[in-house]
Structure formats: C-alpha cells, structure tokens
Amino acid sequence: MSEKHGKAVDLSHHLSDMAKARLPSPLKSLGKYMNKPGLISLAGGMPHPDYFPFADISANALAQNSYSVDESRRSSSLSWIWNIFGSKQKTIPITVPKYPTSPDQINLAVALQYGQASGLAQLQVFIKHFVSQVYSPAFSDWTTLIHTGNTDGLLRAFFTLLNPGEVFLTEEWTYPSATAATKPIGCKAVPVAMDGQGMRSDDLKKVLSEWDEQARGAKRPRVMYTVPIGQNPSGATMSLSRKQEIYDICVQYGKCHPTDKSVLYDLGTHMTLADVIILEDDPYYFLQLKEYHLPSERSAPSASKHDGAAFIASLEPSYLNIDVQGRVIRLDTFSKTIAPGSRLGFFTCNPLFAERLERAGETSTQAPCGFGQSLIAQLLTTWGYDGYVRWLHGLAVEYEVRRDYLLDSLSEEFHMRKGLGPAGVWEGLEVLEAHAKPTASEKFGYGSKYFSIVPPTSGMFLWVKLHFDDIPNFQPGDEESLEMQAWTKLAEAGVLVAPGWFFAADGVNPPEPGAGHFRIAFSNADFATFKTAVTTLGQVLREIHGQ
Amino acid sequence: MSEKHGKAVDLSHHLSDMAKARLPSPLKSLGKYMNKPGLISLAGGMPHPDYFPFADISANALAQNSYSVDESRRSSSLSWIWNIFGSKQKTIPITVPKYPTSPDQINLAVALQYGQASGLAQLQVFIKHFVSQVYSPAFSDWTTLIHTGNTDGLLRAFFTLLNPGEVFLTEEWTYPSATAATKPIGCKAVPVAMDGQGMRSDDLKKVLSEWDEQARGAKRPRVMYTVPIGQNPSGATMSLSRKQEIYDICVQYGKCHPTDKSVLYDLGTHMTLADVIILEDDPYYFLQLKEYHLPSERSAPSASKHDGAAFIASLEPSYLNIDVQGRVIRLDTFSKTIAPGSRLGFFTCNPLFAERLERAGETSTQAPCGFGQSLIAQLLTTWGYDGYVRWLHGLAVEYEVRRDYLLDSLSEEFHMRKGLGPAGVWEGLEVLEAHAKPTASEKFGYGSKYFSIVPPTSGMFLWVKLHFDDIPNFQPGDEESLEMQAWTKLAEAGVLVAPGWFFAADGVNPPEPGAGHFRIAFSNADFATFKTAVTTLGQVLREIHGQ
Incomplete structure (x- = not known):
C-alpha cells in the first residue's frame, strides 16, 4: 500500500x-x-539526590522463562498435571544504584528526581523498539x-x-x-x-x-x-x-x-x-489464547517450544x-x-x-513513579526484547490453562452441549450450552438450559449468558431482577462474580429476551477455588430453576 | 475554643x-x-500475583540520622567545614517480600495488585498518625x-x-x-x-x-x-x-x-x-529554616541535639x-x-x-504505584514516626546550610548592606541590598544597587529583586525586557535561573517600578557550583550596569 x-x-x-x-x-x-x-x-x-534516602533499590526478578510454553505437559482430559502454583522459580537479582558508574545504566538519582512527563530514557527506548517490532504502525511519524x-x-x-x-x-x-x-x-x-x-x-x-x-x-x-x-x-x-x-x-x-x-x-x-x-x-493484547475444545473432543497437545517471532505473528494485529x-x-x-x-x-x-x-x-501525574519506572526498566532491559516476548508467551499459556480449567470444571458440573447462539450477540455462533445434568429417569434427555458461553480466545473473562426462560413463572421483563437475584444468591453462597449490568455502555442493559449475564474472571483464583465456585454455581442455578 | x-x-x-x-x-x-x-x-x-515477575523488592535505605543536626559543626564565617556531599552514610537494608509470613508485614503481592485508590493500609496508618501528631487539625472528623x-x-x-x-x-x-x-x-x-x-x-x-x-x-x-x-x-x-x-x-x-x-x-x-x-x-513545610545573619554579624552557633517534639513545635503551624x-x-x-x-x-x-x-x-491514577508505595511504607515504618521526624530535622538543617552558603557567597561577591525594602512586596521590611563593591577610588561609598533579597526562612528558593534604576538610560516600562535581557545574558554565560515572569499569578507581572526578578534554587547544586554561579552573576550584573 x-x-x-x-x-x-x-x-x-x-x-x-x-x-x-x-x-x-x-x-x-x-x-x-x-x-x-x-x-x-x-x-x-530540585532536591539534591543525596537527600533521597535510598542508596539503591533492587529486586529478585523472575526469569523470563519461569512459565512453560510446552503444551504437551497438559493432559487432554481433566486429570490436570499442570502445577502453576507454588513452583520454585528461578530468580535474577537486579539493582538500580543511585550513582551508577556508567552513564548508560539506569540511575536511581535520575529516576527519583523531577523528570520529564515522558519518563526514563532507557524505558522510552525499550518501548519505542517494542512497538515497532510488535505492532508495526502503518504511518511513519x-x-x-x-x-x-x-x-x-x-x-x-x-x-x-x-x-x-x-x-x-x-x-x-x-x-x-x-x-x-x-x-x-x-x-x-x-x-x-x-x-x-x-x-x-x-x-x-x-x-x-x-x-x-x-x-x-x-x-x-x-x-x-x-x-x-x-x-x-x-x-x-x-x-x-x-x-x-x-x-x-x-x-x-x-x-x-x-x-x-x-x-x-x-x-x-x-x-x-x-x-x-x-x-x-x-490491556489483554498478549493474552490471546488458542481455541477451547471440550475434554471429550480434545486431542493430546503436541510438544511445543517458544519461538518469539512465531508467537508475535500469531497475535491478531x-x-x-x-x-x-x-x-x-x-x-x-x-x-x-x-x-x-x-x-x-x-x-x-x-x-x-x-x-x-x-x-x-x-x-496531573507528571512522570510516573520513579521506583516503578526504574525497576521495570531494569527488568525489561535485563530480559531484553526477546526475553520479554518469552515472558509474554509464558503468560498467555498460563491464562489459556486457567481458562481451560474453569471451562473443564463447568463441563463436569453441567451437561455441556454445542448449540447455535440465541438471538443477540451470539446469533448464529457455535456456543456451549450448560444444561442441568439429566436425572436417572430422564437419562437421554436434557435438563433445563442454565447458561451459554462462547469460550473466550483472549483476556481474563468468561462472559456467561444466563437463560431465564426455563425458570418457573418467568415473565418477559423479569430479566434484570432475575440477574440480580441470581447474583445475590451466589454472593450469599460465598462466590462473587460481576453482574452484567455493570457493563451496559449507556447504563441500560441491551435488550436480550430471557437472558442475564455474569462476568467470571479466570485470572486470579487457584484451581481448588474454581472447583468450589463452580459447584456453588451449580447449586444456585438448580435452586433458581426450581430443581 | x-x-x-x-x-x-x-x-x-x-x-x-x-x-x-x-x-x-x-x-x-x-x-x-x-x-x-x-x-x-x-x-x-486481577492477575494472579504469581505472575508479578518480582519475588521481592528491597533497598539500602539511609539511616534516619544520616544528616547531622548539630549546628556547632558550622563555622561562623565563610570557612565552611560542613561537608554535605559524598559523606559515607549508614544504610539500613529493607525488603518487601511478595509473600511475607505475617499478615502485618508490607506485602508486595498486595502492593502490586489492583488496590483501592486510598492506598496501602500500613501507609494510611502511618500518615494518619503523622498528621494527628504534627498538624493536630482543629476539627474532629x-x-x-x-x-x-x-x-x-x-x-x-x-x-x-x-x-x-x-x-x-x-x-x-x-x-x-x-x-x-x-x-x-x-x-x-x-x-x-x-x-x-x-x-x-x-x-x-x-x-x-x-x-x-x-x-x-x-x-x-x-x-x-x-x-x-x-x-x-x-x-x-x-x-x-x-x-x-x-x-x-x-x-x-x-x-x-x-x-x-x-x-x-x-x-x-x-x-x-x-x-x-x-x-x-x-511541600516545603519541613524546610523551615532559622534566620540568616551576615557572616560579620554571626555568632558561633552552639551545640545542638535533636529533640523531635521541640523540632515539630518550632514549625509554624x-x-x-x-x-x-x-x-x-x-x-x-x-x-x-x-x-x-x-x-x-x-x-x-x-x-x-x-x-x-x-x-x-x-x-485517573487509581492507587499510586505499588513499588513506590511499598518501599516508602517500608522505609517509614522501619524508621518509625520518631525516625522520620529525625530525618526531617536533618533535612531542614541541610537546606539551612545551603541557603547560608549561597547567601555568604553573594556577600563575598557583592557589597551587602541592610536596608529597608523598597515600595512593593517588601515595603518596610529589613532587606539585604547587594551593591557593586566599591572601587579603590570610592572606597567609602557604595556602587550601583544591583539587587535586594529577604533571606528566606523556608523552602528552596532565593527570590532576587533586580534593580534597574541605576542602569544607564533606564526608562520606566523597561522592566520586563530588562529582566529577560539579564536572564538571557546569565543563561548565555552558563547559569540558568528562573525569570520572574514565570510566576506572575495572572500572567502579568505585578507592577514594581524599576524592578525585575530571578528565582534561584539553593536546593540542588554543590558548593563549588554555587561559587561559580555567583561569580558569573557578578560579571553579568556589572556588565548590565555598564561597569
């Protein structure tokens, strides 16, 4: 062009x-x-830097390869062998001295002084190079x-x-x-x-x-x-x-x-x-995740290695x-x-x-905090561009695992089947519908439809569309109050999610007959907690559906 | 009341x-x-804190008593023995672990997570106590x-x-x-x-x-x-x-x-x-300084010790x-x-x-940077209230020494005499007037009046009122252009100060016939630099006054 x-x-x-x-x-x-x-x-x-009461600041930073990118470590079923918590990680010591010996080094006396709102020079250089490599803007200036x-x-x-x-x-x-x-x-x-x-x-x-x-x-x-x-x-x-x-x-x-x-x-x-x-x-650009497959349809992942250029190229521009x-x-x-x-x-x-x-x-803010700027600049320049890309790749795989674990837990608690998205946001899309597990007497049918999801391929959130149509005595117009009832029951039972109404752009929920929403973050909890949360969700939804 | x-x-x-x-x-x-x-x-x-690539952050902080408060170390004349630069200071190691063992410890996992805009709990407690002790607000809530x-x-x-x-x-x-x-x-x-x-x-x-x-x-x-x-x-x-x-x-x-x-x-x-x-x-509250006396009128300071309560009580409320x-x-x-x-x-x-x-x-900003918050909270709680007050006292004495050194240097370069402030801001106040040093032939008279100052008793700045009346061919109305001429000459000669017009509240200098202003910071330069700057100021002012 x-x-x-x-x-x-x-x-x-x-x-x-x-x-x-x-x-x-x-x-x-x-x-x-x-x-x-x-x-x-x-x-x-400007105060004299001798009066900054820090001779140096330092950190034990994690190594860029702290998180594995090898997907073959992951089981194809629910027998998760992945241990993302409490693993002993390799650390690298980094230090920012107040008075470094070389002018190129990141300098705490400079970072803690009044500075340009444009920030530390070393950080500017890193960012500019990063943007050029990763986003490659289409205009020159x-x-x-x-x-x-x-x-x-x-x-x-x-x-x-x-x-x-x-x-x-x-x-x-x-x-x-x-x-x-x-x-x-x-x-x-x-x-x-x-x-x-x-x-x-x-x-x-x-x-x-x-x-x-x-x-x-x-x-x-x-x-x-x-x-x-x-x-x-x-x-x-x-x-x-x-x-x-x-x-x-x-x-x-x-x-x-x-x-x-x-x-x-x-x-x-x-x-x-x-x-x-x-x-x-x-904010979630580097958390782009591979497609999710139900455990029953999943093939064993093959061994994979980090390739920085391939990882960056795999991201939607x-x-x-x-x-x-x-x-x-x-x-x-x-x-x-x-x-x-x-x-x-x-x-x-x-x-x-x-x-x-x-x-x-x-x-307003002037330059961002000098403690943060200098430690982050020191970390990024220690890792280097390739190292930071390696770190980002590891993070993306971690979030993928978290998403999969939450979705797998849902598919254990509910009867998940593929369907076509209902009218509205997901119209015509393949969605996963969570139904009540059939009781012994109705073994071959499906119970009430509780909610639908489209497994997310980026970010930290699962957007859950709750279906209220099957609820006894449901009347059109009840959607918002049912969303809050469901949300409150879940909160009372000890699980906090974000109710859909938080996110309505103009303060009014976009109309979706018979539906409400929850946003569930898969970014923070540990696996046992996900399990408990999903079990509680099951109890609450069964109760709401009169089961 | x-x-x-x-x-x-x-x-x-x-x-x-x-x-x-x-x-x-x-x-x-x-x-x-x-x-x-x-x-x-x-x-x-919220990301899981395992994904924050810092296992801990730490610092070598200066001891609270790094700067002496003993004024008797200071000479009554210009033979300055004070060495504020490059002294070997005692440091205290401080660390903020990501996962501390006690819930009371400052916690990097919390500091680096999304938090309330109100900041880290330990910092809130320190600040609240500090305000109550130092400022003692007159209303209760x-x-x-x-x-x-x-x-x-x-x-x-x-x-x-x-x-x-x-x-x-x-x-x-x-x-x-x-x-x-x-x-x-x-x-x-x-x-x-x-x-x-x-x-x-x-x-x-x-x-x-x-x-x-x-x-x-x-x-x-x-x-x-x-x-x-x-x-x-x-x-x-x-x-x-x-x-x-x-x-x-x-x-x-x-x-x-x-x-x-x-x-x-x-x-x-x-x-x-x-x-x-x-x-x-x-911002300059704790930089309240004792009165300045010309070297010729100064008595030897007596030995003084730190007394936190007395230091706080000495400050204007x-x-x-x-x-x-x-x-x-x-x-x-x-x-x-x-x-x-x-x-x-x-x-x-x-x-x-x-x-x-x-x-x-x-x-807008959300909570301030977690690296800064946690290191500062760790420093302040390590020092404690009394330790921070000791640090502040040391700083105040340091700035006093800096002010005195700059003023003493001026009194070497110029002939300083006491006078009554001219019309305007300092009307009726005792000011120090800087005159040209008399030449051999006019030993008993005074040369042109270059500028006046009121020695500041707080902060970081010397506000210099330049007198243009004695300049050959001065015409009323020339003030602003002469201020910029003087400023430019000084900058060309290698010394940057802040010109008065920067500080006019409504963009127009308050009228002061025959006067212009410089703001000179005594907060940052080292002593040799002050000397050079003052000598250069002397050259520039003599030139402007046609001498």
Whole structure:
C-alpha cells in the first residue's frame, strides 16, 4: 500500500477546547539552554539526590522463562498435571544504584528526581523498539508516550478529544471506568451492537450514517472507545479484517469540516473523509489464547517450544498496523503483563496528540513513579526484547490453562452441549450450552438450559449468558431482577462474580429476551477455588430453576 | 475554643458540577460482600500475583540520622567545614517480600495488585498518625487520602471545587503549574498582594469585599490556592497569626447561600459566613529554616541535639491547626522529604471532599504505584514516626546550610548592606541590598544597587529583586525586557535561573517600578557550583550596569 509509510494526516480539528488551552510549562522556554554542556541550573526546585534516602533499590526478578510454553505437559482430559502454583522459580537479582558508574545504566538519582512527563530514557527506548517490532504502525511519524496506567491514559485521551456534552462510540457492553471517566464532563457512550468478534461494523455504519443530531441530542460522535482483544466483559477477539472494516468506516464518516482543507474531503458527499478517532484500549493484547475444545473432543497437545517471532505473528494485529492516517491512539499497560501496581503504560499515536497528552500529564501525574519506572526498566532491559516476548508467551499459556480449567470444571458440573447462539450477540455462533445434568429417569434427555458461553480466545473473562426462560413463572421483563437475584444468591453462597449490568455502555442493559449475564474472571483464583465456585454455581442455578 | 473539636461544617455547596457527577465504582455496590470471610471473588480482573515477575523488592535505605543536626559543626564565617556531599552514610537494608509470613508485614503481592485508590493500609496508618501528631487539625472528623504527588492532588482538588470559568484567589507571585492546571477549564487566578509573610490579609479582605462581579467578569472567588511556607517563588514564611487573619476572612466572605441552613449565616449582612475553601499546598513545610545573619554579624552557633517534639513545635503551624470548620484541603507530598520520583503525597481534609477526591482518583491514577508505595511504607515504618521526624530535622538543617552558603557567597561577591525594602512586596521590611563593591577610588561609598533579597526562612528558593534604576538610560516600562535581557545574558554565560515572569499569578507581572526578578534554587547544586554561579552573576550584573 503506497500510503503505508506516509505521515499522519492533520487531525488538529479533533482537539478539545481543554486540550487546546493547555499551556506548555514555562520551563519549556528554557529549552534552548537546557542541554548546553557545563550549564549550571539553579532554575528548578530540585532536591539534591543525596537527600533521597535510598542508596539503591533492587529486586529478585523472575526469569523470563519461569512459565512453560510446552503444551504437551497438559493432559487432554481433566486429570490436570499442570502445577502453576507454588513452583520454585528461578530468580535474577537486579539493582538500580543511585550513582551508577556508567552513564548508560539506569540511575536511581535520575529516576527519583523531577523528570520529564515522558519518563526514563532507557524505558522510552525499550518501548519505542517494542512497538515497532510488535505492532508495526502503518504511518511513519508515530510516537510513544508513557502514562501511569490505562485508566490515567484513557482519561487524558478523552479530555484531549471530547468537549463537554459530546458522545462517543463504544461496544454495547464495555469497561465501566471508561463511561465513569467521561460522566463528569457530561459525555456519554453510544452503544454499537456486538457479535462474537466484539463491535459490529455493520451496526457502526448504521449508527453513523443514520445519526440524527436532533433526536440524539448530540453531534455525530467522532471518538470511539474500543477494547478489541479480550473485550471487557465479553472476552471477544477481533480479527484484523473486522478492524479494517471498522477503520474504513472511521475514515469515511464524521463531522463536516468543509473549511478545513487539511482533511480529506469528498466533494461528492460534502463530507470529510477522515473523522472518527479510535481509542484502542488493549490491556489483554498478549493474552490471546488458542481455541477451547471440550475434554471429550480434545486431542493430546503436541510438544511445543517458544519461538518469539512465531508467537508475535500469531497475535491478531493492532489497529496501529492498518492506521495509515494516524487516527488511532493506542493504550498499552504493564498492568496485565507485569503487575497492576506498576501504574505504568504508554500511548502510541501521532505526534500532535502525543504533545497534548504530554502537556496533560505535566499538570496531573507528571512522570510516573520513579521506583516503578526504574525497576521495570531494569527488568525489561535485563530480559531484553526477546526475553520479554518469552515472558509474554509464558503468560498467555498460563491464562489459556486457567481458562481451560474453569471451562473443564463447568463441563463436569453441567451437561455441556454445542448449540447455535440465541438471538443477540451470539446469533448464529457455535456456543456451549450448560444444561442441568439429566436425572436417572430422564437419562437421554436434557435438563433445563442454565447458561451459554462462547469460550473466550483472549483476556481474563468468561462472559456467561444466563437463560431465564426455563425458570418457573418467568415473565418477559423479569430479566434484570432475575440477574440480580441470581447474583445475590451466589454472593450469599460465598462466590462473587460481576453482574452484567455493570457493563451496559449507556447504563441500560441491551435488550436480550430471557437472558442475564455474569462476568467470571479466570485470572486470579487457584484451581481448588474454581472447583468450589463452580459447584456453588451449580447449586444456585438448580435452586433458581426450581430443581 | 469550644469549636476546637467540633465536626466539619457542611460545605457540599462547594462541590463543582464535575465533582457532583462522579459515579462510585460499581464495585462499591459489592461492598457488603467484599469482606465476608472465605469469600471467593471472581469479580475483578486481577492477575494472579504469581505472575508479578518480582519475588521481592528491597533497598539500602539511609539511616534516619544520616544528616547531622548539630549546628556547632558550622563555622561562623565563610570557612565552611560542613561537608554535605559524598559523606559515607549508614544504610539500613529493607525488603518487601511478595509473600511475607505475617499478615502485618508490607506485602508486595498486595502492593502490586489492583488496590483501592486510598492506598496501602500500613501507609494510611502511618500518615494518619503523622498528621494527628504534627498538624493536630482543629476539627474532629478530618481524614487523609493518598494521591500521586501534589500536582495530581491539586488538579483533583481544583476540579472538585471549581466550575469552568470560575476564578480563584492566590498570591500575586505563585507556582506556575497551579495556574496552568486550571487554564483548560477556563479558570483564572485572582492575585492577592504579598508582603514578607506571603499573602496579605488586608488585601485579601479588600479583594473580597470590593468584588465587582460585572467588572471582574466572574463571581466572587470561593477557592484560595496558597503556598504558606517556603512560598514559591518568594520563599516567604507565613506566621500562625497571619493564617488566622486569612482564615477568619475566608469564613466571613463568600457567595450567598441563603437557602442552605447548614452553613453559618449572618442575618445582618445576608451573607453566608462560611465560604472560601483554602487549598494549602505545603511541600516545603519541613524546610523551615532559622534566620540568616551576615557572616560579620554571626555568632558561633552552639551545640545542638535533636529533640523531635521541640523540632515539630518550632514549625509554624498548618492552616489545619486553626481550621475549626473543615474548610482547608491540605496537600502534603513526599517529593521534598523523600524524593520527587516518589509521586506520592496525601490530602488532609473533611470527609465529604475526601470522598469526592477519591472518586476522582478512581478514574485517573487509581492507587499510586505499588513499588513506590511499598518501599516508602517500608522505609517509614522501619524508621518509625520518631525516625522520620529525625530525618526531617536533618533535612531542614541541610537546606539551612545551603541557603547560608549561597547567601555568604553573594556577600563575598557583592557589597551587602541592610536596608529597608523598597515600595512593593517588601515595603518596610529589613532587606539585604547587594551593591557593586566599591572601587579603590570610592572606597567609602557604595556602587550601583544591583539587587535586594529577604533571606528566606523556608523552602528552596532565593527570590532576587533586580534593580534597574541605576542602569544607564533606564526608562520606566523597561522592566520586563530588562529582566529577560539579564536572564538571557546569565543563561548565555552558563547559569540558568528562573525569570520572574514565570510566576506572575495572572500572567502579568505585578507592577514594581524599576524592578525585575530571578528565582534561584539553593536546593540542588554543590558548593563549588554555587561559587561559580555567583561569580558569573557578578560579571553579568556589572556588565548590565555598564561597569
């Protein structure tokens, strides 16, 4: 594609009034002198690093190959031999001295000093190289900028693009903090229908092309918030071809800016051809999992070895990979790959947005915590790019095992059969339906249908569609109250899951006759706990179904 | 005072529209079940801590008594024997294990997991006790809440109180990030005149009582931003009696809320009696320094020992100490006492504001970085309260030595004489005037007056008032361009200071005929560098004065 390495188009008309009003720090005006050799700076209020009460910080870090990627270690049945807990792992000692001997070393005196909102140089270098290798953005002048985790990054991105009262596009089920973040400035989510891949491109086109400003009470949205991999809560994985369809629509539809000659403009339709900005929030990107098969249909996995390039190539590409115009702001975080307490992540986007996002950081979080930055930078540079990819591969296999264990436990507790998805999100998809196990007298039939799932192929969550149709005295309209009844019974019985209503993009559950939802995380519990939780779920569902 | 331990008054009418619109996290609705013993939670998307690639983190921390508090070690003249650099300090090893053996220990698995925006329990306990001991708030239901440094804290506080377009009170010279933070929502600073103690109470009263909504284009301000100790840039220290005057005015003047019976209401004036909220940004609180004396007038300091209670008692109290109504939001940071890269600090305020400030954290930074939180909590609990106070005392003496060294160097380079402050900020105060050293032929006279200073008694900065009257061909109105000329010459000569215009509260330098300003930090450079910088300053000023 000839555009493939062109520069980002001018998207400055997308900046919010807040973003436009941000001042550069007055210190920027000193820039010309800042890097002068031998300069004496008495300008900033910086404590002397001797007064930082740490001579060094260090850690025993896990080795990059702490988690096996060999799938043949895994049984084809429920006789799980995998032991992911309590295994003795190899550790590597890492240290960040306050005053290292070489200028290239990560330096605690620098990490703990006031710094640029753009973060430690060594971390910047690692991230830039990582993005280039893994995502290979389709425009040439992309840049990266550190933030203090995707929640911070997302708020900065929203405030950089949205004016008060504007609306933004998102999946009909979405991450609740995204909608909570924009509520204070009166911005609301416009839900787009979903299927097994997440956001549907046909519904996106419909929403945009049929937008009625009067009826909707807002201008046509020009910002999209999306979680394309391990979609939260549905666990959907979006293919590159779906991303391309959505990207093309985002280029095509948008607000009219006839006076702005810098954006592509279709003289036929009198519409700008470049106008929905995509916020790609992708915390689960490296948790892409192989397809799940029921134990009865599973063949013994063959021995597998780590191959970094093959692992990266196996991942569905990011929107960055098709973003020829620079209209994607991608948010990466170390929360799921290192630890949530890292409070560290990064944007990849065009330089115009990056500059405004950096200004927003200067008057809020400043640079992320120097303890975290320096330990993570030391870990990543010790592992190296290849080592970090090895670590990510190990994690992905771990999450696959966890998903499989939970699903296998469900298939022990319930009678699982394949079916076609009911009307709605999973219409026409192959789903697994959990039925009551038949009693002795009805050995050849099926009991009540309790719930359906589509085994997720990414992320941390199992999205459970509860079926209420078979419940005695069920009436249409009871769905929300039955969801909460089921949720409460389960909580009273000692198992907490997330109820579906948490995730409704605009605060109202998308209508699905006879259905409710639970989101179950398979990321954290140990195996015995999963077993107990599944047994309890069985008891509660039998009780609800009057059995 | 009978009110002394009453509860905070209802200040809910101060919440901004943004603050009011903030949603509690839906997870809060699970609260009832969260602490149930034996509960299985599959609700949150939390990675298993085995996947955090750190088995432990540790540090060699400095001992609490690393810096001497014995002032007798210091010479009365310029023959400085103090060696603050490169001394061999005693270190204490501290470690935070991922899986500690006791539940009371600081736990890396918890610190690196998703956590409440309120932070690690052990840190909360330390901070609460510290505030109670050091500041002793005058209302009973105060609370503390962690934030990621005062810049983050301040932005959250502004957004919690200010609606777009509102104005807020501050010192006529102030911290530029405070004004930059509010610019995106169209809020501006209203400068209040200063004197040697910082904000003047008489001018505050004048500004509020003569407020003309029409002429000012904004409602009377009901938020004040102030740096009362080590005021940035002036280095002023505000006494308790001045704080009491200002506090009383903040109670007296404000917007009229006649329908709100919960606030004190004066039937005579038809004005509410409770209505300016004070944001006390106090990063330099523990850097309160003894008075400076010229070397010629200095007596040999007597031997001094650390006495924690006496050190704390020697500090000018916080606004919290007189805040009987709970109208102060105090911002503390570890940036100046541990390290800027800590990105950690805390609010002390009434529970109503604290709750909204916590919500604001949940959709932005979440909890501060777990690496930083756990290492700092481990350091503070290892030192203990008394140990941290000892550390703070050592720091204060260090900054005193630094200030003295810089001032002594100036008194070597220039001819320093005492004088009365010129019209403006220092009117009537005893100031030190730096003159050209007399040449041989004018031995008994004084050369041009270059600049004046009031030796700061807190903070990190020397605020230098440059005098341009004696410059050949000086014309009134040249002040700003001469300030920049002098600044540029100094920068070209290799010394960077902060020019006065950075700090003008409303973007326009407060008028001071014949004067310009530099802010010089004495916090960071080593002694030899100070010497070089002062010599260079002498050369540049002589050149500007045509000598």
